[in-house]
Amino acid sequence: xxxxxxxKGPLKKYTDGAELLELELDENELTVSELLQRFKVPTSxxxxxxxxxxxxxxxxxxxxxxxxxVNPRVAGG
Amino acid sequence: MAYIDxxxxxxxxxxxxxxxxxxxxxxxxxxxxxxxxIKYLYEELKPGIDPLSADNKLILMTGPLTGTIVPNSGKxxxxxxxxxxxxxxxxxxxxxxxxxxxxxxxxxxIIEGKATxxxxxxxxxxxVELRNAxxxxxxGAHETEHLLYERLGDVITLAIGQAGENLLPMACISSELYxxxxxxxxxxxxxxxxxxxxxxxxxxxxxxxxxRKFSATLNKIKREDTMTDDNMWAYSDGTPMIxxxxxxTGILPTRNFQEGTFDEYKNINSEAVKSVLKAxxxxxxxxxxxxxxxxxxxxxxxxxxxxxxxxxxxxxxxGDMEALIExxxxxxxxCLDTISAGNTVAFAMELTEKGIHDFGIRFGDVExxxxxxxxxATRQGVGADLALGVKKMAEKFGGRDFAMEVKGLEIPGYxxxxxxxxxxxxxxxxxGACHLRAWPASVEAFGKIDxxxxxxxxxxxxxxxxxxxxxxxxxxxxxxxxxTEQMAEILTLLLERDITAAELSTIGERxxxxxxxxxxxxxxxxxxDYLPTRVHNEKLTTGFTAGKSxxxxxxxxxxxxxxxxxxxxxxxxxxxxxxxxxxx
Numbered sequence: 136x137x138x139x140x141x142x143k144g145p146l147k148k149y150t151d152g153a154e155l156l157e158l159e160l161d162e163n164e165l166t167v168s169e170l171l172q173r174f175k176v177p178t179s180x181x182x183x184x185x186x187x188x189x190x191x192x193x194x195x196x197x198x199x200x201x202x203x204x205v206n207p208r209v210a211g212g
Numbered sequence: 213m214a215y216i217d218x219x220x221x222x223x224x225x226x227x228x229x230x231x232x233x234x235x236x237x238x239x240x241x242x243x244x245x246x247x248x249x250i251k252y253l254y255e256e257l258k259p260g261i262d263p264l265s266a267d268n269k270l271i272l273m274t275g276p277l278t279g280t281i282v283p284n285s286g287k288x289x290x291x292x293x294x295x296x297x298x299x300x301x302x303x304x305x306x307x308x309x310x311x312x313x314x315x316x317x318x319x320x321x322i323i324e325g326k327a328t329x330x331x332x333x334x335x336x337x338x339x340v341e342l343r344n345a346x347x348x349x350x351x352g353a354h355e356t357e358h359l360l361y362e363r364l365g366d367v368i369t370l371a372i373g374q375a376g377e378n379l380l381p382m383a384c385i386s387s388e389l390y391x392x393x394x395x396x397x398x399x400x401x402x403x404x405x406x407x408x409x410x411x412x413x414x415x416x417x418x419x420x421x422x423x424r425k426f427s428a429t430l431n432k433i434k435r436e437d438t439m440t441d442d443n444m445w446a447y448s449d450g451t452p453m454i455x456x457x458x459x460x461t462g463i464l465p466t467r468n469f470q471e472g473t474f475d476e477y478k479n480i481n482s483e484a485v486k487s488v489l490k491a492x493x494x495x496x497x498x499x500x501x502x503x504x505x506x507x508x509x510x511x512x513x514x515x516x517x518x519x520x521x522x523x524x525x526x527x528x529x530x531g532d533m534e535a536l537i538e539x540x541x542x543x544x545x546x547c548l549d550t551i552s553a554g555n556t557v558a559f560a561m562e563l564t565e566k567g568i569h570d571f572g573i574r575f576g577d578v579e580x581x582x583x584x585x586x587x588x589a590t591r592q593g594v595g596a597d598l599a600l601g602v603k604k605m606a607e608k609f610g611g612r613d614f615a616m617e618v619k620g621l622e623i624p625g626y627x628x629x630x631x632x633x634x635x636x637x638x639x640x641x642x643x644g645a646c647h648l649r650a651w652p653a654s655v656e657a658f659g660k661i662d663x664x665x666x667x668x669x670x671x672x673x674x675x676x677x678x679x680x681x682x683x684x685x686x687x688x689x690x691x692x693x694x695x696t697e698q699m700a701e702i703l704t705l706l707l708e709r710d711i712t713a714a715e716l717s718t719i720g721e722r723x724x725x726x727x728x729x730x731x732x733x734x735x736x737x738x739x740x741d742y743l744p745t746r747v748h749n750e751k752l753t754t755g756f757t758a759g760k761s762x763x764x765x766x767x768x769x770x771x772x773x774x775x776x777x778x779x780x781x782x783x784x785x786x787x788x789x790x791x792x793x794x795x796x
Contacts, residue, residue, distance in 0.1 A: 144453050144482075145444035180441035182658045185460055190756055192660075206457055207445045209654050210693035 136160055136199030140170070144207040149176045167203060168193040182208045214276035214418070214706045215239060220318045220340065222333065224405050225266060225325030229340045234319045241795065244275030244319065246302045247685035247723035249291035252322065253300065254726055259733045263295040263397075264379055264404040266326035272313065272370075272410070275687035276706055279314035279418040281430060283438045284689040286310060286496030290370075293734075294396035295404075296381035296552075296601060297620040297644045300730040303393035304648075304684055305370070305385065306495040312368040315414025327406040334364060335412045345408040349377060352545035353386035360411050367411040373547030375589040376403035381601045381620070382552035382588075386544060390503075390514035391495075394549040396621060396643050426705050433702070438499060438692055446502035446691045447492065451518035452482040454625075458522065461657040462757030463630035465527040465623075467575050468558040469616050469746060472627040473755035476531025480521045484533050495689070502691055508534050516540045516550075519647075522625030523554025528561060529575030538582060546589035552601060555622035557584050559602045560594070562614060569609040571597070613745040619644035619736070628747050630757035631657040633669040636770045639741040640673065642727035648690060650676035666766045670774035678720030685723060722794045725778075729786055729796060738775075738784040743767060 140156045147154050167184050171193070178193060185204040186195050197203060215234055222229045235252075242248040249271040261267035270292045277285035288310035294301035313321070316337050323333075327342070330349040334341045348356050353373040360369050368387065375383035376399030383399030384392040393399075402408075420426050437443075445453055455477055458464035462472035478484065488508040494501035503514045511534070516524070520540050530536055543550045560571040571594045573580040587595025597605060602622050606615035616623045621644025628635030633652035641649040650673045656663040661672070682699060683690055696713040703711045731740075748764040775782060779790035786796070 143456070144448045145441050147448070177441070182457070182654070183461075183660070188460060190461060204460070206460075206658065207453075208442050208693075209445050209454065209457070209658060210442060210651075210691060 136163055138197055138199065139202040141202065141204040142176070143205060146176060146180065146205055146207050149174045164196055164198065166193065167191065167195050167197060170197060170203065171205065176205065180208060182206045214280070215244075216314060216317055216319050216418070218318050220321045220335070222321065222323050222340065222342075223325045224323060224327040224331070224342070224407065227342055241719065242723060242726075243682065243685035243719060244278075245273050245287075245289040245304070245685040245687040246291070246681060247719065247726070249273040249289050249302055249320070250300055250723065250727055250730065253291055253293065254730050257293060261293065263293040263298065264400060266405070268293050268401055268404070270323040270401050270405065270407075272321040274310050274314050274319050275685060276703065277686050277688065279311040280420060280706065281427070281497055282688075282702060282706075283430070283434050284498050284500065284692040285687060286498055287687045287689055288313070289684065289687060290385060290393040290398055292398060292401040294398075294643060295379070295400045296397040298734055299396075299619060299643050299736065300727050301396040301398060301643045302684070303385070303395055303398050304687065305387055305391055305393040306689065307368070307388040307391040308496045309368045309370055309387050309412065310687070311496045312412045312414045314418055315416050316412050317414065317416050321410075323405065323407065326404065330406050330408050332360070332409040332411065333407065334367075335410070337415055348408045350374065353547050354389055354545045356409055357386070357389060360409055364411050364413070367413045369409050369411045371409040371547075372399045372402050373545055373589065375547045376400055377408075378589065378591050378599070379403050380548070380589065380599050382549045382556065382622075384547050384549045386547050390544055392544070392547070392549070394551065395646065399547045420706070421708050422705070429701065429705060433698060434499060437694070437698065442693045443500055443691065446500040449482045449486070450502040450504050452485040452504065452516070452521060454518040455481040455521055457658050458626065460756065461630055461663075462752065462755035462760075463627035463653065463657050465522055465625055465627055467529050468527060468555075468562040468614060469623070469627060469744075470562070471754050472630050472752045472757040474526035474531070477526065479531040479533055480525040480536060485516070488533070488537075498689065500691055506537065508537050511538050511541050513537055513541045513544065515544075519625050520550040520554065523551050523558070527554055527558045527625070528581060530578065530581060531576075532578055535578045535582060539585060542582070542585035546585055548585055548589055551624050552622040553585065553588065555616055556588070556598050556602055556605065557581065559605060559611065559615060560598055563605075563609055563611050566611070568611055613749065616744050616746070617645060618743065619740055621645045623744070626653040626657070627752070627757065628743060629752055629760045629762050631663045632666060632762050632766065632770065633661075633663070633672050635743050635747060635762050635767060636669055636673045636774060637676070639743055639767070639771060640677070640774055642724065642731065649680060651690075652676060664760060666770045666773075669770050670777050673774065674777055677724050678717055681720040681723040682716045685719070718794070722796065725786055725790065725794050725796055728780075729791075732785055738771070738782070741771060741784060
């Protein structure tokens with residue numbers, strides 16, 4: 136399946152600086168958490184994820200055509 | 213030692229300057245910065261004084277970390293009784309003033325009384341001069357800083373603009389053009405004393421015990437903790453990154469908090485700021501360099517920060533980045549707090565659109581929007597009414613249900629209907645609606661904690677308020693998510709006595725209780741820990757927060773639990789037992 140992965144802010148370092156990746160995966164189904172493991176993004180560095188702009192948890196199943204946005208943790212204000 | 217052990221006291225009424233030892237007993241209990249300045253004000257101000265009279269005092273306070281190489285330690289606390297709220301008020305300002313003051317040989321400056329004519333202060337080590345500022349009065353902060361730099365050479369300056377001179381409750385103090393001690397009318401306190409600016413040059417330094425061990429420890433912590441994913445968002449994007457987070461979680465204040473999403477958010481988000489970015493800038497001793505120096509059209513500024521993008525952007529229905537940057541520049545030059553200014557303009561827009569009073573400005577009206585900062589700061593035309601701030605405008609014109617303020621301080625850029633703990637943080641913050649005393653949106657709306665429940669929120673807010681009070685007293689910038697244990701490790705090395713995380717937690721608790729005690733003495737209690745009626749009675753209709761409000765009963769439940777956990781009574785007053793336990 137084809138998906139779009141968007142890594143925000145400092146998380147881009149896990150994709151060598153690329154913020155947006157168009158990916159073609161062998162699987163037809165996997166979770167957000169499994170996708171993040173593939174790029175070695177520690178979940179402790181993630182504040183929350185969105186699938187197609189909707190806030191979801193890390194167990195959310197991804198389907199073909201989805202856009203996954205991964206937001207970093209933030210402190211201060 | 214981390215302290216210089218010297219306080220400079222300046223009486224503007226009689227022109228006398230004296231120095232005295234820092235009260236070390238108090239420094240042990242309150243560290244410095246926020247906590248220690250509140251202690252001095254609590255002991256030295258009579259209850260009920262007019263904040264804009266000669267009776268108020270303005271305190272510039274450094275902390276034990278100031279002037280050292282500890283990461284993110286470049287900030288200065290500035291405190292007084294607030295003219296906007298009547299509460300205690302402490303602000304923090306970045307840049308380089310705080311270390312320069314310490315290099316000049318002072319932990320703090322206490323400014324008392326009122327000058328008979330406009331003056332500025334020039335401090336160079338033991339030389340302290342009150343100089344005539346007649347030629348500076350009426351000028352913006354930017355020109356004032358430039359003129360003082362030309363006149364005095366290499367100095368760091370705190371200055372006020374027209375808003376401070378005209379005693380606005382939203383007047384801030386500026387430094388290095390684009391940094392502000394922003395909230396609660398701290399600039400009006402300076403203006404009320406006829407004090408236009410304070411310039412400092414220091415030729416000394418600070419002494420560090422066992423510098424080898426200190427440097428090795430800091431290098432390790434910096435490498436393993438400061439420069440990590442938790443904090444690097446500040447460098448990669450800075451606060452504009454929060455626009456996308458707020459939009460996607462439905463807490464981006466839009467059109468005077470009528471909605472939590474903004475259709476034009478992509479025009480004001482981090483990518484939009486990056487498209488006009490020219491350089492990154494940092495405060496003293498900061499490896500994170502969160503500040504974005506931008507240029508668009510003819511305007512160059514440091515910023516705009518998230519709060520400005522939200523309150524002066526989406527909250528005013530403005531999706532035009534060039535207009536927003538110019539509005540930001542005007543606010544900085546006149547020294548208007550952009551959180552309060554953005555809220556006030558948005559409130560005037562809604563009053564106009566609802567037909568309650570015609571201020572001649574509507575949401576998204578760029579042309580009139582750009583007139584507002586100058587009109588407000590100089591109290592001209594409709595600006596004379598907007599200069600009152602949201603609370604007093606509502607008392608004069610109506611619209612009380614959608615006046616977005618707490619204790620007279622306008623609300624920052626996080627919609628409490630989509631982050632219930634944020635509502636509790638606004639209601640209980642010592643200086644009125646503030647996101648810096650606690651920022652639970654970061655773990656609630658932007659994290660894994662359910663934002664739509666009152667369960668566990670009191671404990672969450674108390675923990676954040678106490679740890680932030682320690683940070684703002686030591687002084688650390690809140691953009692480093694440092695743990696209490698790491699704070700204790702660094703302070704133990706610096707202060708040469710064993711400091712534990714538990715002791716720091718007690719210090720944080722003591723500071724928040726003393727701030728509450730100051731406010732209690734001024735007549736504040738539960739009735740003042742309210743949220744705007746809109747938050748309780750109106751449901752949002754778009755995005756992730758569609759259908760959500762923060763019902764009054766849920767808020768009151770959180771508030772009661774908060775008081776209980778704080779050891780306060782049901783009316784929010786500190787009990788005798790708590791005062792005794794904290795040595796208040």
